[in-house]
Amino acid sequence: MGLDDKISNAAKEAVGNAKEGIGDATDNERLEAQGQHDQNVANAKQAGEHVKDAGDDVKDTFR
Numbered sequence: 001m002g003l004d005d006k007i008s009n010a011a012k013e014a015v016g017n018a019k020e021g022i023g024d025a026t027d028n029e030r031l032e033a034q035g036q037h038d039q040n041v042a043n044a045k046q047a048g049e050h051v052k053d054a055g056d057d058v059k060d061t062f063r
Helices: 003-025 029-061
Strands: none
Touching: 003 029
16 A cells, blocks of 8 residues: 555544544534544554555565
8 A cells, every 4th residue: 555545544544533522522422433433444444554564574575
């Protein structure tokens, strides 16, 4: 994944965090749940990027 994807995922995580905080502050459970969902999606994508990066590191080791 490129830098653009990493920035996009970090932004989605930040937006999710903001949604969750606003939902919590306003007792809006739906907005809070959307924020948690956005954060989970971003974290899953980031985990996939870390796995891919680790695989690339291993591949580079054997070159």
